[in-house]
Amino acid sequence: MALHTLEFELETTSGTASIPAPTHVGVTGSSDLEVILEPAPAGKVAVRIVTPVTGFDELWKRVVKKFTDETALAGARIEINDNNATPAVVLLRLKQALTQATAA
Amino acid sequence: MTHHDTRKNWRTRAADTAARKEAAAPLFAKGKEVLAKDTVALLEAVIRAGDVINIEGNNQKQADFLADCLNQVDKSKIHDLHMVQSAVPLKSHLDLFENGIAKKLDFAFGGPQAARVAEFIENGKIQLGAIHTYLELFGRYFLDLTPRVSLVCAYKADRKGNLYTGFNTEDTPVIVEATKFKDGIVIAQVNEIVDELPRVDIPGDWVDAVIESPRPFFIEPLFTRDPANITDNQILLAMMCLKGIYGEYGVTSMNHGIGFLTSAIELILPTYGAELGLKGKVCTHMIINPHPTMIPAIEEGWVEAIHCFGGELGMEDYVASRPDVFFIGPDGTLRSNRAFAQTAGHYAADMFIGGTLQIDKYGNSSTATAGRVAGFGGAPNMGCDPKGRRHPSGAWLKCGAELPSLDTLTGSVPRGKRLVVQGVETFGEGRKPVFVDELDAWKLAKNANLDIPPVMIYGDDLTHIVTEEGIAYLTRCKDMETRMAAIRAVAGFTEIGLSAKPEETKALREAGIVKTPSDLGIDPARATRDLLAAKNMRDLVTWSGGLYNPPARFRNW
Amino acid sequence: MSNWKNLQSRSFLESSARDRALGLVDEGTFTELAGPFDRVTSPHLALLGDAVAFDDGIVTGVGRIGKTPVFVISQEGKFIGGSVGEIGGAKMVNTIKLAIDFHDDLVAKYPDLSDAEKPVVVISFETGGVRLHEANAGLLAHAEVMDQLQKARGKVPVIAVIGSKVGAFGGMGFVAAATDAIIMSEFGRLGLTGPEVIEQEMGKEEFDASDRALVYRTTGGRHKYIMGDANFLVEDTIEGFRAKLVDLAPLPVADFEAMRRIGSPEKVEHQLKLVALAAEMQPKDAVDVWAKAGNENAPGLLDVPFAEFVGSVKRLSV
Numbered sequence: 001m002a003l004h005t006l007e008f009e010l011e012t013t014s015g016t017a018s019i020p021a022p023t024h025v026g027v028t029g030s031s032d033l034e035v036i037l038e039p040a041p042a043g044k045v046a047v048r049i050v051t052p053v054t055g056f057d058e059l060w061k062r063v064v065k066k067f068t069d070e071t072a073l074a075g076a077r078i079e080i081n082d083n084n085a086t087p088a089v090v091l092l093r094l095k096q097a098l099t100q101a102t103a104a
Numbered sequence: 105m106t107h108h109d110t111r112k113n114w115r116t117r118a119a120d121t122a123a124r125k126e127a128a129a130p131l132f133a134k135g136k137e138v139l140a141k142d143t144v145a146l147l148e149a150v151i152r153a154g155d156v157i158n159i160e161g162n163n164q165k166q167a168d169f170l171a172d173c174l175n176q177v178d179k180s181k182i183h184d185l186h187m188v189q190s191a192v193p194l195k196s197h198l199d200l201f202e203n204g205i206a207k208k209l210d211f212a213f214g215g216p217q218a219a220r221v222a223e224f225i226e227n228g229k230i231q232l233g234a235i236h237t238y239l240e241l242f243g244r245y246f247l248d249l250t251p252r253v254s255l256v257c258a259y260k261a262d263r264k265g266n267l268y269t270g271f272n273t274e275d276t277p278v279i280v281e282a283t284k285f286k287d288g289i290v291i292a293q294v295n296e297i298v299d300e301l302p303r304v305d306i307p308g309d310w311v312d313a314v315i316e317s318p319r320p321f322f323i324e325p326l327f328t329r330d331p332a333n334i335t336d337n338q339i340l341l342a343m344m345c346l347k348g349i350y351g352e353y354g355v356t357s358m359n360h361g362i363g364f365l366t367s368a369i370e371l372i373l374p375t376y377g378a379e380l381g382l383k384g385k386v387c388t389h390m391i392i393n394p395h396p397t398m399i400p401a402i403e404e405g406w407v408e409a410i411h412c413f414g415g416e417l418g419m420e421d422y423v424a425s426r427p428d429v430f431f432i433g434p435d436g437t438l439r440s441n442r443a444f445a446q447t448a449g450h451y452a453a454d455m456f457i458g459g460t461l462q463i464d465k466y467g468n469s470s471t472a473t474a475g476r477v478a479g480f481g482g483a484p485n486m487g488c489d490p491k492g493r494r495h496p497s498g499a500w501l502k503c504g505a506e507l508p509s510l511d512t513l514t515g516s517v518p519r520g521k522r523l524v525v526q527g528v529e530t531f532g533e534g535r536k537p538v539f540v541d542e543l544d545a546w547k548l549a550k551n552a553n554l555d556i557p558p559v560m561i562y563g564d565d566l567t568h569i570v571t572e573e574g575i576a577y578l579t580r581c582k583d584m585e586t587r588m589a590a591i592r593a594v595a596g597f598t599e600i601g602l603s604a605k606p607e608e609t610k611a612l613r614e615a616g617i618v619k620t621p622s623d624l625g626i627d628p629a630r631a632t633r634d635l636l637a638a639k640n641m642r643d644l645v646t647w648s649g650g651l652y653n654p655p656a657r658f659r660n661w
Numbered sequence: 662m663s664n665w666k667n668l669q670s671r672s673f674l675e676s677s678a679r680d681r682a683l684g685l686v687d688e689g690t691f692t693e694l695a696g697p698f699d700r701v702t703s704p705h706l707a708l709l710g711d712a713v714a715f716d717d718g719i720v721t722g723v724g725r726i727g728k729t730p731v732f733v734i735s736q737e738g739k740f741i742g743g744s745v746g747e748i749g750g751a752k753m754v755n756t757i758k759l760a761i762d763f764h765d766d767l768v769a770k771y772p773d774l775s776d777a778e779k780p781v782v783v784i785s786f787e788t789g790g791v792r793l794h795e796a797n798a799g800l801l802a803h804a805e806v807m808d809q810l811q812k813a814r815g816k817v818p819v820i821a822v823i824g825s826k827v828g829a830f831g832g833m834g835f836v837a838a839a840t841d842a843i844i845m846s847e848f849g850r851l852g853l854t855g856p857e858v859i860e861q862e863m864g865k866e867e868f869d870a871s872d873r874a875l876v877y878r879t880t881g882g883r884h885k886y887i888m889g890d891a892n893f894l895v896e897d898t899i900e901g902f903r904a905k906l907v908d909l910a911p912l913p914v915a916d917f918e919a920m921r922r923i924g925s926p927e928k929v930e931h932q933l934k935l936v937a938l939a940a941e942m943q944p945k946d947a948v949d950v951w952a953k954a955g956n957e958n959a960p961g962l963l964d965v966p967f968a969e970f971v972g973s974v975k976r977l978s979v
Contacts, residue, residue, distance in 0.1 A: 003707045024697040027677060028714040029739035036697060036715065052712050059597055070622075081702075083712035086531040087597040088337050088572040092628055096336075099629035332826070639675055642848070650964060656874035661847045661881060661963060 006049040006057055010065055012042065015074035023101035026093045033082040033090060035097045042074035051082035063087045067094045117287040124150040124289065125312065135263030137297055138313045143173040146313060150289050151177070151253050154184045157206070158251035158279050159197065162190045162238075162442060163215060163326050163481065164393075164414040165272045169293045169317040170255035171196040179205050186210070188249045190238055190275055190442075191481070192217050194322070201229045210249055211479060212236045218476035225477060225552040235479045235558055239446045242275075245282035254283040254290050257321045260301055261294040265308035268301040271415035271423070271438045272323065276306060278443040284310040293317040303435040325417040325655050327393040329367035332640045332660065340621065340631035341527050341570055342368035345457065346377050348575045348624050349525060349568055350386040353499040357389040358523075359449045359486045361458020365527040366395075369457075373401040374637040391449040391486075394419035394430070394438070396654065399647045400637035402429055411448055412440040413482065418658075422651035442482075449486040454499040455523035456486040460560060461532060464543050465588055465600055467563035467578060469526055474547040480560045487561040489522045496520055503567060508582040521579065524561060527570040530596030537598035538571075539591070563587070569594055573601070574620040581617060593618045665689065669900040673824040674848045676899060678720045678737035681785045684899035685822070685906060686724025686731050693722040694759075695752050703748050705795035706741075714740045719749035721756045726903075728777045729910035732760040735785040738827035744792030745833060750802020757782055757809035760817045777911035782819040784840065789855055790831020803832040810839050814924075818842070818917040820909060822902050823849035823891070828880065830855040838890075839924070841917035844905050845882035845891040847967060852880040874963070878947040883963055887951055887976050888935075892920050894971055934979040950977060 019039045026034035040046060045068050049060055064078065078094070085093070113119075128149035131142045138146050147170075151157065159174070160167040175196055185206040192198060193215035200206035201224050210233035214221045224230040236244070245251065256276050258267040269276045280290050291313045292306075342365060349355065350369075360366035373387060387401065388408045394416040401407060410429050415438060423430045423438045433439050449456070460469040471478055493500075500520030504510065507521060528538045545557035569576040569591060576590040593609040595601030612618040621628055638644045641654050642661045668676070668684035676684070683691045695701055697715035706713050718740035724731050734753050736743040745753070760780045767774055791799035813819055821840040823829050828850030829837040837843065837851055845851065854862075856870035856879075869875060878884050885891040895901040909917075921928060944950050952959035955975040962974065 002710055003713065004710075022698055024715065027737055027739040028712050032739070034697070034715060050707075050713060052710050062597060062602070079700075079715075081713055081715060084535070086337075086529060086535060088529050088531065089335075092337055092340060092572070092631065095628045096632075099627070633675060634671070639672055640848075645964070646966070650966070653964075656872045659874040659877060661877055661883070 004051050004054045006051070006060055008047050008061055010045045010047065010061075010068055012045055012068060012074055015042065015068065015072040017072045017098075017102075018042065018074055019076045019098075019101050021101065023097055025097035025100055028081045028083045031084050031086065031089065033080050033085040033093055035093055036079040037097050037101050038077040040075040040077045045073060045076045045078060047078045047080075049080045049082060051080075051084075053082070053084055059087065063090050064094070067091055071095070071098055073098070121287045121289060124152070128313070132313070136265040136308070136311065136314050137263050138315050140169070140315055140318050143170070143315055144176045146291065147174055148177050148181065150291070151182050151185070153182055154186070155252040156186045156188055156249060158245075158254040158283065159187065159189050160254065160256040160275055160279055161193065161197070162275050162414060163193060163213060164323055165257055165274060166194055166322040167255050167257035167293050168194055168196065168322040169315070169319070170257070170291065174255065175199050175203055175205065177205060179203060183207070186233075188241070188245070188251060190241065191215055192221065198224065207231055208233055210234055210236065210241065210244070212238050212241050213479040213481040214477050218478040221477040222475050222548065222552050232552070232554070235477065237480065237485045238442060238482045239450060239485050242278045242443050245278065250286045250288065251279065251283045252288050254279050254288060256280060256290060256292045258292050258294045258306070260296045260298050261292060261311070261314035262298060262301055262308070263314070265292075265311035265314055266301055266304045267292055267294070267306035267311060267314070268303060269305040270302065271420050271440065273305055273439050274414040274442050277441060280306050280310050291315070293321065295320045302437065303433050305439065323417060325658070327362055327395050327416045328418070328654065328658055329364055329395070329397055330641055330658055331367065331371055331397060331636055331638050331643065334364050334368050334371070334633065334636060336631050336633065337529055337572055338364050338368040339372065339633065339635055340572055340626070340628055341365050341529070342372050343376055343626050343631060343635075344570055344575055344621060344624060345369055345525070345527060346372065346382065346386075347380055347626060348619055349523065349570070350377075351380055351382050353502050353523060355386050355455045355499040355523060357453045357497070358387065358455040358457065359391045359453050360395065361456070361483065363459045365459055366457060367397040368636070370395060370397040370401055371636045371638055373406055374404040375635045377406075378404070389453075391445050391453050393440075394423050396644050396652055397638070399644050399652060402426060403647050411445050412438065413442045413445040414440045417655050418653045421653065422648045425651050446482050446485055449482065451490050451493055453486065453522075454497050455525065456483075457525040457527060458483060458487065459528055460526050461538065462540050462543050463526060463528065463538055463569065463591070464540055465591060466584065467566045467569070467587055467591055468543060468559050468561070469566065470543045470545040470558060470560045472543070472545040472548050472558045472560070474544045474551060477548065477552055477558070480558070483560050487524050488565040489524070493520075493522070499523060503579055506577070506579040508580070521567065523567050524565050525568040525570060526561065526566060530571050530573065530598050530601060537600070539595035539598040539600035541600065571596060574618055574623065577617050577619070580615070586612075586617070590617050669898070669903070671899055673846055673897050673899050673902055674826060677739070678718070678735040678785065678787065681825075681899065682720045682722060682733045682735040685783060685785070685903050686726055686733065691722055691724040691733070693720065694756070695721055701748055703746050703795065705746060705798070709794055711794060717746065717748035717752070718743060719745070719752050721752045723759075726907055726910045728775070730763065730780040731906075731910065732756050732780060732782045733785070734782070736787040738787035738825055741792060741794075743788035743827050745788060745790065745799050745802055746792035746795040747798035747802060749792075750799060750806065753784075754802065754805045754809055757806065757813055757817075757819070761809070761813050764817050776913040779914070780817055781910055782813065782817055783822060783906060784819065784837070785822045785825070786829035786833055786837050787825035787827045788829060788831070788833040789827060790833045800832070803836065806836050807839060810836070814841075815914060815918070818909070818912070818914055820844065820906065822906070823851055824882070824897060824902065825849070828852070838922065842893070842909060842920040843885075843891045844893045844895055844902055845885055846895055846897040846901065847882040848897055849882040849885075849891075850877065850880040851885050851890060856880070878963055883970060883974075884947050887954055887956075887974060889976060890922060896967060931979065938979055953977065
């Protein structure tokens with residue numbers, strides 16, 4: 001059983017936040033994940049998730065959408081290597097990555 | 105005609121006890137000492153078929169040698185015993201039912217044997233009396249479940265039968281008092297028989313026999329949480345609890361349930377708690393076991409008093425060195441006492457905070473799963489609003505004043521309410537959703553033929569739910585519809601959470617019934633292990649000035 | 662989060678591989694090579710359906726300490742126990758190779774270069790050794806790393822730093838032992854066969870891996886320091902390790918030769934004396950050896966505060 005790769009795009013219309021510079025946060029530890037945030041033009045957030053777990057595609061979309069809505073992200077590329085993280089951990093890491101990206 | 109002839113004999117129990125002890129008389133070596141090798145013979149002499157028997161053991165110390173010996177009695181003579189005991193965590197406790205020695209069980213906590221309890225109830229090996237709370241069961245010891253023979257455990261005894269239970273006094277006083285003052289028989293296993301005890305916890309004339317066990321009693325360091333295993337998410341929840349509940353209500357007295365969330369709270373008191381200016385305003389009086397993760401907060405002067413249900417391995421010297429905080433005897437060591445700590449936890453404390461495996465859409469919660477009869481020990485007594493409470497306090501009054509429907513019950517008379525908080529991540533281990541439509545307790549009730557689903561904390565007692573999504577202030581909800589909407593709002597990506605309506609959640613946030621981390625002014629990016637005052641076991645030892653001596657399995661240096 | 666100044670006082674034990682790499686060299690000097698943005702992930706794990714990491718669990722790069730170019734390798738224990746597979750192994754091999762090539766070029770161009778200006782390699786170990794999912798490639802990588810260590814010898818000092826949760830075990834325990842100098846904290850562990858494997862093979866009576874006190878007094882930093890298996894014992898902060906690296910980095914390579922524990926006829930002689938001592942003593946526990954080394958409070962030695970331990974401990978000499 002090979003790794004599962006999930007790719008999707010979220011349209012963003014009202015967002016204003018952007019990613020100033022490529023940022024990497026986290027470790028693909030057990031029940032954890034790592035994320036790369038990269039700048040991209042406003043209008044959409046492109047997402048790529050690589051995970052051993054299948055059957056949660058809709059959930060992933062909802063979690064990332066919640067992140068982009070809450071942070072008013074206008075445009076970005078998000079890449080995630082996941083190892084069974086719960087939605088709570090995913091959101092926390094995404095928020096930490098954004099904080100680091102904007103602090104840098 | 106004499107008065108004497110018609111009068112009923114009022115001393116049948118005493119006579120029966122005397123006869124049993126007579127049968128055991130040849131087994132006594134010196135004073136009240138019986139040799140370990142004669143233990144089975146002693147039990148056969150003093151126990152009769154159908155007796156109500158107590159084996160001491162909560163979730164910490166265990167009268168394990170006596171439990172093993174009871175399994176070796178001649179079951180053609182001793183059978184159909186009715187076991188009444190706090191907990192059944194040992195294999196030997198359930199073996200009694202497997203071996204046909206015991207028949208009926210009344211208890212409070214199943215622990216590691218929970219699956220076997222469920223199986224035995226289903227196949228008829230156990231006739232279940234009821235699952236109680238500790239206090240409830242202790243109460244019945246003095247009412248309708250008084251033990252005929254109790255098998256207890258202590259650190260030390262002398263040959264007069266005096267016992268030193270010390271740091272781990274736990275349930276011994278309540279068991280011995282109920283048993284002895286109704287002419288029962290008390291047998292104690294001790295680690296050591298000595299000439300002089302550090303102090304007398306149980307007077308010798310309440311004890312019939314003492315046995316020096318071939319090995320020290322089994323004891324589990326159940327309340328030790330290694331800070332190295334605390335996650336960022338638990339820290340986020342801990343920050344929300346401190347700011348949104350402890351600080352918001354000014355909660356000074358409380359019980360912390362077992363778990364990593366409460367450990368995280370304890371470890372960020374000296375960092376984040378200090379930053380919020382909460383020192384001296386929260387957590388000043390606690391009913392908890394000696395949690396090692398409390399050491400930094402104690403050392404920083406947050407806590408005035410801690411009373412303990414039981415001890416905790418490795419904390420003996422630290423606790424003994426902080427007599428201003430802990431309850432220390434004239435001999436210089438702690439005396440724990442579960443009955444009193446539970447009483448304080450039920451009536452005196454303003455808050456209970458703990459975790460659970462499941463919360464249903466109404467706010468009822470349970471750790472019961474379909475195949476395990478675990479029981480809840482003391483959690484329901486602390487995790488409920490004590491209706492008999494009459495003394496006021498700031499947090500209690502504030503929480504009560506928030507109830508929108510109080511006037512429909514007490515008119516214009518004010519009443520407070522205990523804070524009962526469940527802190528959970530929306531998904532538990534193995535991505536199991538914590539928020540569910542129906543508790544697994546219903547399935548368990550069906551499988552194990554229970555009359556009611558075992559609920560740990562009922563929805564009407566629960567005042568707050570804390571998840572990574574935010575805090576639901578359930579006390580502020582005017583009706584069940586609002587409560588359910590508030591629960592949905594913090595249920596994250598579980599099915600329950602996905603049914604939340606965004607406009608409803610928005611209205612709840614505006615009304616202060618739901619608060620997200622950002623509503624609380626908490627930046628999730630700060631939720632890292634850097635906030636922990638101690639990050640590993642060695643740090644705890646350092647905080648304790650070398651007084652804490654963690655069990656070998658927890659050491660990291 | 663990974664601000665260099667904040668990192669200095671941070672617990673080394675708590676720090677990720679990247680934070681360790683960043684914090685051990687001078688502020689702002691670390692450049693990561695084959696980092697996460699290069700996205701070189703393990704092809705083997707992907708085939709097996711196991712989670713991958715953008716850096717394959719090993720951080721490699723180059724920085725500076727004072728005048729000394731420092732090639733850094735840092736292993737991440739949270740990713741599959743810091744196990745070394747094909748990609749991570751190749752990153753290790755090539756980092757050392759890069760340091761050697763750089764040294765050779767520098768020396769050819771500038772024959773008068775001071776010792777302080779010559780490169781060193783620092784390896785922050787956190788691993789159980791070979792990644793079993795890609796065992797052959799992982800084993801080969803171990804051999805290649807050993808090969809590079811031999812090539813570096815006498816030219817580019819290789820310094821091991823060990824103070825992370827997983828320790829340094831398995832094949833990487835050999836690699837660590839073959840470096841020129843070893844710096845540990847009391848939380849570091851160094852050994853060949855990991856505790857769980859010993860228990861599995863020899864039984865719980867021989868070695869109870871859940872008895873962490875036993876594990877640490879057999880493999881932990883304080884024990885290794887007494888035994889001479891570790892050269893230096895430092896406090897559990899990034900700056901604690903860094904300060905020792907600042908001392909070591911400018912030293913001539915000959916000084917490092919003296920710090921080695923193995924790898925010459927004299928060192929073999931010394932090791933044989935230790936073996937003879939063990940045969941004669943038949944120690945039941947590490948504590949027996951500490952007492953033999955002249956420590957009066959041997960049983961309590963693990964519990965005395967760090968500064969007191971370093972200040973007063975007697976190390977074994979044969």
